[in-house]
Amino acid sequence: MISDITFGQYYPSKSVLHKADPRMKLLLTFVTIIFLFVCKNFLSLAVMAFITVLAVAVSGVPLKTILKSIRPVLIILVFTAALNIFYTKGGEVYYEIWKIQITEKGVNTAIFTIIRIVILVVLSSLLTYTTTPTDLTTGLERLLSPLNVLHIKVHTLAMMMTLALRFIPTLVEEIERIMNAQKARGADLETGSLVQRAKALIPIFVPLMVSSFRRAYELAFAMTCRCYTGGEGRTRMKQMKLSVRDFVLLFICLTACAGVIVLNIFFEAVI
Amino acid sequence: MSAVIEVKNLSHYYQKGTPLQVTALKDINLTINQGEILGIIGHTGSGKSTLISHFNGLLKPSEGTVLVDGEDIHKDKETLRNSRFKVGLCFQYPEYQLFEETVYKDIAFGPKNMKLSDDEIKERVLRAAEHTGVSIDMLDKSPFDLSGGEKRRVAIAGVMAMEPEVLVFDEPAAGLDPAGRKKLIDLIKDYHRSTGCTVIVVSHSMEDIARLSDRLIVMNNAGIAMDGTIQDVFSRADELTEMGLDVPEITKIFAEIKKRGFDVPPDVYSVDRAVDVIRSLTEGRAGL
Ligand SMILES: Nc1ncnc2c1ncn2[C@@H]1O[C@H](COP(=O)(O)OP(=O)(O)OP(=O)(O)O)[C@@H](O)[C@H]1O
Ligand SMILES: [Mg+2]
Numbered sequence: 069m070i071s072d073i074t075f076g077q078y079y080p081s082k083s084v085l086h087k088a089d090p091r092m093k094l095l096l097t098f099v100t101i102i103f104l105f106v107c108k109n110f111l112s113l114a115v116m117a118f119i120t121v122l123a124v125a126v127s128g129v130p131l132k133t134i135l136k137s138i139r140p141v142l143i144i145l146v147f148t149a150a151l152n153i154f155y156t157k158g159g160e161v162y163y164e165i166w167k168i169q170i171t172e173k174g175v176n177t178a179i180f181t182i183i184r185i186v187i188l189v190v191l192s193s194l195l196t197y198t199t200t201p202t203d204l205t206t207g208l209e210r211l212l213s214p215l216n217v218l219h220i221k222v223h224t225l226a227m228m229m230t231l232a233l234r235f236i237p238t239l240v241e242e243i244e245r246i247m248n249a250q251k252a253r254g255a256d257l258e259t260g261s262l263v264q265r266a267k268a269l270i271p272i273f274v275p276l277m278v279s280s281f282r283r284a285y286e287l288a289f290a291m292t293c294r295c296y297t298g299g300e301g302r303t304r305m306k307q308m309k310l311s312v313r314d315f316v317l318l319f320i321c322l323t324a325c326a327g328v329i330v331l332n333i334f335f336e337a338v339i
Numbered sequence: 340m341s342a343v344i345e346v347k348n349l350s351h352y353y354q355k356g357t358p359l360q361v362t363a364l365k366d367i368n369l370t371i372n373q374g375e376i377l378g379i380i381g382h383t384g385s386g387k388s389t390l391i392s393h394f395n396g397l398l399k400p401s402e403g404t405v406l407v408d409g410e411d412i413h414k415d416k417e418t419l420r421n422s423r424f425k426v427g428l429c430f431q432y433p434e435y436q437l438f439e440e441t442v443y444k445d446i447a448f449g450p451k452n453m454k455l456s457d458d459e460i461k462e463r464v465l466r467a468a469e470h471t472g473v474s475i476d477m478l479d480k481s482p483f484d485l486s487g488g489e490k491r492r493v494a495i496a497g498v499m500a501m502e503p504e505v506l507v508f509d510e511p512a513a514g515l516d517p518a519g520r521k522k523l524i525d526l527i528k529d530y531h532r533s534t535g536c537t538v539i540v541v542s543h544s545m546e547d548i549a550r551l552s553d554r555l556i557v558m559n560n561a562g563i564a565m566d567g568t569i570q571d572v573f574s575r576a577d578e579l580t581e582m583g584l585d586v587p588e589i590t591k592i593f594a595e596i597k598k599r600g601f602d603v604p605p606d607v608y609s610v611d612r613a614v615d616v617i618r619s620l621t622e623g624r625a626g627l
């Protein structure tokens with residue numbers, strides 16, 4: 069069912085992570101993900117895994133919900149694991165059949181990559197679970213605001229993103245409505261050759277475009293009526309302020325990053 | 340009278356098995372007879388649209404069965420597809436389904452899906468256009484150049500052109516001005532009279548329903564609360580009010596008049612009829 073698509077999958081709660089400043093959360097997620105790729109051995113990776121488990125634990129988001137976010141990448145996980153096992157060669161040979169060799173290095177790389185991807189997905193979905201889409205785009209806008217110097221219209225981009233996120237559920241609903249109306253007129257969307265099926269989308273696509281443009285005009289009109297003139301001189305009702313909480317998070321994160329570097333230096337690299 | 344649509348123990352749940360599960364229909368039993376014109380009324384969210392979406396198999400019952408012409412529509416793919424043509428569904432704001440380059444092509448979309456011959460399609464399009472008051476010179480225009488009311492007519496013609504045994508309208512007059520409403524209701528009534536096919540109309544407006552149908556179904560909280568003639572239903576005004584519905588103002592006034600001891604008929608649902616009744620009443624007086 070189309071309506072199963074969730075986007076901007078905010079999970080309401082009152083945890084530390086929910087209350088943290090979106091700018092800090094964005095920044096920390098970014099930094100942790102970079103350090104995920106700095107990790108060279110299992111010990112340093114364990115530090116990142118620990119941070120992730122800690123974050124999940126304090127986030128107040130149920131484990132089941134978190135695991136659900138991994139499901140879509142399951143295929144990618146299996147695929148990369150298989151590629152790594154079969155194509156990375158080196159170290160002790162565990163198993164050999166015909167031309168295929170399974171080696172120590174291959175297995176290590178596979179496990180390493182899987183953990184890395186899982187942490188990556190969990191961290192980034194944790195960001196969207198604990199931050200509303202509006203906060204997220206506002207945070208991004210503020211973080212990227214230095215780019216204004218380069219004449220990149222950061223505010224416009226952020227506004228476009230907010231609006232796009234806002235209208236995804238509306239569009240999904242609209243598509244479902246139009247599909248039902250055309251099915252009631254005998255439109256056949258499920259059978260036929262590829263060309264026929266592509267053609268069958270025209271009766272869905274045209275009304276969708278028409279109503280999207282109408283909606284866009286109406287929205288632009290409504291925004292103008294409320295004196296929207298773009299980002300310049302616009303103030304915010306909800307000011308973002310960094311608090312002690314944010315610096316504690318920053319401290320924990322930086323400690324972990326330092327740990328990763330130290331462990332990388334003192335222990336042998338496996339990847 | 341033979342039954343066209345039979346609904347047996349129908350329940351429908353949205354988002355079944357999640358914490359967000361909604362019971363939209365609960366154990367519905369309903370028989371719709373050949374050739375009748377049936378009104379369905381109920382407060383917002385009472386399950387009207389969900390119910391009618393089961394008639395042509397757009398939704399699959401969570402429990403229970405829907406029979407069209409005595410056949411379970413979910414029996415196989417073929418039956419399901421045929422049910423789409425047997426029961427024509429015209430959704431709320433149908434004008435948003437228009438997509439073709441010309442009005443003619445858009446009305447022809449349904450018949451074309453039925454794989455009819457070109458001549459037959461042409462005949463049906465012209466007939467549907469006549470029923471809905473879409474003029475011949477409008478047929479070559481782009482549907483996007485029409486006014487809102489004209490678009491609505493074209494969209495309705497698109498469903499009528501399939502010449503279904505049962506024609507279902509969800510809120511056909513929503514968003515139209517009073518004159519437009521009246522015209523559309525009359526159009527549906529004329530269509531019913533001239534073709535004799537079964538018509539089902541979902542509406543929020545008691546006045547519209549009263550003008551249209553003989554039999555009325557009242558839905559409340561996912562179930563059928565009342566099923567009877569207009570007169571039966573309107574005589575239970577107190578219960579209707581409890582469900583957030585209302586009988587027409589004029590009917591309420593006539594109930595009051597009757598309480599004051601005047602001999603007025605109980606079936607006054609429109610101002611036109613009221614004028615007639617009062618006139619005959621005063622004329623009767625003058626004769627005394
Ligand atoms: N796609 C859906 N997903 C989840 N719940 C739905 C969906 N469609 C309808 N519902 C719910 O099912 C119930 C019945 O909805 P339905 O649309 O049938 O009501 P209705 O009587 O047609 O209302 P209205 O008069 O506003 O058109 C409502 O509580 C509604 O919130
Ligand atoms: Mg409805």
